[in-house]
Amino acid sequence: MGIKIYNTLTRKKEDFVTIEPHKVRMYVCGPTVYSNAHIGHAMSSLVFDIIKRYLEYRGYSVNHVMNFTDVDDKIINRANQQGVDPFELAEGYIKEFRRHLADLNILPATFNPRATQEMPQILEMIQGLIDKGYAYPKDGDVYFRVTRDEDYGKLSGRKLDEMQAGARIDVDDRKEHPMDFALWKAAKPDEPAWDTAWGRGRPGWHIECSAMNLAHLGEQIDIHGGGNDLIFPHHENEIAQSESFTGKPFSRYWVHNGMLTLSGEKMSKSIGNLVSIDEFLSKHSASTLRLMVLNSGYRSPLTFNDEVIGAAEKGLERLRSALKPALPGASNTSEDVKKSLDEQIKKTRDAFIENMDDDFNSAGALGNLFDLVRVINQARADGASDEILKPAQAVLNELCGVFGLILEKETGEDQSAAPFIDYLVELRTEMRKQKLFAFSDQIRDRLSSMGIVLEDSKDGTTWHRA
RNA sequence: GGCGACGUGGCCAAGUGGCAAGGCAAGGGUCUGCAAAACCCUCAUCAGGGGUUCAAAUCCCCUCGUCGCCUCCA
Secondary structure: OOOEEEEOOOOEEEEOOOOEOOEEEEEEOOOEOOOOOEHHHHHHHHHHHHHHHHHHHOOOEEEEEEOEEOOOHHHHHHHHHHOOOHHHHHHHHHHHHHHHHHHOOOOOOOEOOEHHHOHHHHHHHHHHHHHOOOEEEEOOEEEEOHHHOOOOOOOOOOOHHHHHHOOOOOOOOOOOOOOOEEEEEEOOOOOOOEOOOOOOEEEOHHHHHHHHHHHHOOOOEEEEEEEHHHHHHHHHHHHHHHHHHHOOOOEEEEEEEOOEEEOOEEOOOOOOOOOEHHHHHHHOOHHHHHHHHHOOOOOOOEEEOHHHHHHHHHHHHHHHHOOOOOOOOOOEOOHHHHHHHHHHHHHHHHHHHHHHHEOOOHHHHHHHHHHHHHHHHHHHHOOEOHHHHHHHHHHHHHHHHHHOOOOOOOOOOOOOOHHHHHHHHHHHHHHHHOOOHHHHHHHHHHHHHOOEEEEEEOOEEEEEEO
């Protein structure tokens, strides 16, 4: 049994077989950097981060390329509005996006190419497509000739004649066919531009990805990913360009994540229902968002609302509850407890892999983790010692790590208060012995308001940060 | 209008032919001076209708509903 991946191209789950054994070439479409990223972007990056981590867990080495589109109409428009240089604008948002990825505990890609730094490859590809008759220059633009590409539309399941009925296609007399799309756009004065044989201009949106794939991953790749809103026209056009240029099948597996939805609608700039990444992270942890993503299928829409956020936060706490140490004075090292933990460890790992192998069914795999949590907590409640609990807790940590979840409290916490808290707890224990409950409760309340939670048990008191 | 996806308990969500995972919420209980945590117990027949099958949430058909793409979009 190996990994199966749902392939948008065939609309089926297929066995995952890479071009080179144990190596994955993965390209994921990154953002156009012209404004603040929102949590929909975060979701997409999280999905492919989880996929990458899992592939690595399963022994693959993943060459992961994600681009930044740093020259485009929207960037130019935004820069003009703000009276700033388009390249500087883009640069700023690239830095910001990189910071977001780090904040979200998303592993950096192997390489992040940018359109503006890939011009030679882009120009070479356009020229090649012209030479082969797949493209034609017209008034400084260069268009891709869709009618020349026999299987144009195969990814999105569209046919050229059907699309014309849609009537939402811009009429442009310069194009031979309404669906022809720009590989190169002539620049207006004052716009960023590069000099070429067919005129001064800039690349169209789709060509950069084709060129970057070719330059950094090769003619054929294993996984091409992105949001499902990119299927048409972006990925359709990428396939058309790349396969027309190389004459070979482009990507083996096309993987698309569903959209994040707010009150039933896709989060998008045009609707304006945005929650920025910074805004979210100012109130919740990165792992909270990650748990939300994990808890549903990556291809399905992700419901985003306060109730779901709250459930994810509580779910995280539950995962963390299993990592707590044994009860004070616990000494149960019986074979029964040990055996039930050992069995659950094996069961959990097997089921986790089985679920994740099945098109990255993280929601199912997460359920397996919660099963392990229950058994660990049962053992602890039965008085199991740390020594007995430790192996199961290690497996929980290991598998949460595959998900990219951070269970330990964020690092960098000031530990200098610990001895004082310990002393207060000690004092309070003495008060409770003397039944001075008013005082002992006061200590607990005050500590609680400072974010320190006390938990009493019959064998002693422990504390942790909320 | 075209293409596609989806509709599972109060909420989120797995499961896609053989007695419906998991999380959150809710109720009851154990423990506790109280609280918190943890543990135990309870809580759905899968939008509606028809069909195929020994057997369907799971396959087929129809109806209703929701969403996405077809224009920039993760």
